[in-house]
Amino acid sequence: MEKDLGALYYRRFLDGDESGIEEILKLYHDGLIFFINRLVNNYATAEDLAADTFMELLVHKKRYAFKSSFKTYLFSIARHKAIDHIRRESRYIMLSHDAPEAAELADIESLEESILKSDERRRLRALIETLNEDYATYLHLFYFEELTLDETAKVMKKTKRQMANIAYRAKLALEEAMRKEGMSV
Amino acid sequence: MKNEKEFRDAVYEKARLYEKKRTARRRRLLETAALCSVCVVIGLSAWLVIPNSGFEEDASVHTTESKSGTDGAENTSDTGKFQEGLAQSTMEGSTYRSTAADATYTTEAPLFTATTAISTTAFGTETTNSPRGTEFLLEEDVPSSAEDTVHHVTADRSFTLSGSIALRTRFAVLKGTEDLLAELNGLGERLSEFDRREIENTYDDTFFEENVLIFIPRHMTYEGYEVWFRSGGASEINSVGKELSFKPYMLHTYVIPRENYDDLNHLKYPHHP
Numbered sequence: 035m036e037k038d039l040g041a042l043y044y045r046r047f048l049d050g051d052e053s054g055i056e057e058i059l060k061l062y063h064d065g066l067i068f069f070i071n072r073l074v075n076n077y078a079t080a081e082d083l084a085a086d087t088f089m090e091l092l093v094h095k096k097r098y099a100f101k102s103s104f105k106t107y108l109f110s111i112a113r114h115k116a117i118d119h120i121r122r123e124s125r126y127i128m129l130s131h132d133a134p135e136a137a138e139l140a141d142i143e144s145l146e147e148s149i150l151k152s153d154e155r156r157r158l159r160a161l162i163e164t165l166n167e168d169y170a171t172y173l174h175l176f177y178f179e180e181l182t183l184d185e186t187a188k189v190m191k192k193t194k195r196q197m198a199n200i201a202y203r204a205k206l207a208l209e210e211a212m213r214k215e216g217m218s219v
Numbered sequence: 220m221k222n223e224k225e226f227r228d229a230v231y232e233k234a235r236l237y238e239k240k241r242t243a244r245r246r247r248l249l250e251t252a253a254l255c256s257v258c259v260v261i262g263l264s265a266w267l268v269i270p271n272s273g274f275e276e277d278a279s280v281h282t283t284e285s286k287s288g289t290d291g292a293e294n295t296s297d298t299g300k301f302q303e304g305l306a307q308s309t310m311e312g313s314t315y316r317s318t319a320a321d322a323t324y325t326t327e328a329p330l331f332t333a334t335t336a337i338s339t340t341a342f343g344t345e346t347t348n349s350p351r352g353t354e355f356l357l358e359e360d361v362p363s364s365a366e367d368t369v370h371h372v373t374a375d376r377s378f379t380l381s382g383s384i385a386l387r388t389r390f391a392v393l394k395g396t397e398d399l400l401a402e403l404n405g406l407g408e409r410l411s412e413f414d415r416r417e418i419e420n421t422y423d424d425t426f427f428e429e430n431v432l433i434f435i436p437r438h439m440t441y442e443g444y445e446v447w448f449r450s451g452g453a454s455e456i457n458s459v460g461k462e463l464s465f466k467p468y469m470l471h472t473y474v475i476p477r478e479n480y481d482d483l484n485h486l487k488y489p490h491h492p
Contacts (some may be wrong), residue, residue, distance in 0.1 A: 059230065
């Protein structure tokens, strides 16, 4: 079983070693902001929400029971924060047509550079964004955060059966989108 | 885009603010819960004790008179009703009122045990520099013959207090400005506006951070009571039992540092043999 580094670092932090939380910040910073940004479509907001997410680790130390993967736990919080933000702001980013400002664009590009690393992945991401919310979230978590089906179900607060259906349909939708773009499936 | 350090600092700052809000919220909840508990206790006590007529003689703690001039009339004030904690604003004015000039008291055990003890090293004597003791006048009608009545209470423990001091009819332990305001509201118009403002200005939040305040209204008809308590208490009651010939009712305030408050023993009203 692959070592859950996040859980190890968090255990260190709970045992009194502040460097544990530092390692967690380094490990998940980019991916978390990238994930949240996909939901809120605003880098500064995504960064702030990511800080809120990490803050939960500091103030609610007993909530993580080490039963699920640490990443699952963290991304669950992040998604929850993002949805709360969206509800507060009363706009859904998938329908938003606001263009990001130049400075924000630069931030996003920098982030994507570190996460996506290749043109292929960038194209994949662009295609994912054309799909519906549930499909896009699942595919993002699956491809870019490498979460399992079960873990994605926990992040998205779905049952395993629901998640299996979403996963199947999401992949079909992505394949269709890739064929239309002339990408190899 | 924040750099690594800025982002980390942002996370820690958010955590710090969250903890601050959480502490404040918990304190408010505890205070509300304490207030509600006291209200329930006092309400229940009043319901159990006070009969339909509104006055309770046998619920009082009584002392025997040591002087003549009594003819057996009952004092129907709420003498001896110790109440720990808040004075309720629902308490009637008759709480402090003596309806008879002379009083006869039976030797009954006290109904209430206060959970606060007040020890003193200068009991019954009025010190010249007693920054912690204050008197405030309460308006009250007391028949003049009450001034001739002196009651002595003997404690059944060995602490002997010198001088004559006022017998408490009730006292309130005030731990915060909310307690204080509730108590002042209970006193109503019997405390002058000037004194009320002075009390509010003197005993503010800063004061209550480090101290507990005791309110003891003193009735002129009582003098000389003894309190028994565990030795070692460090708090002082500095100004007690000053004889006044024309002001029948005084409100005394006593300050106990919070660090001493919790260590003090139960205060029990003295038993009569």
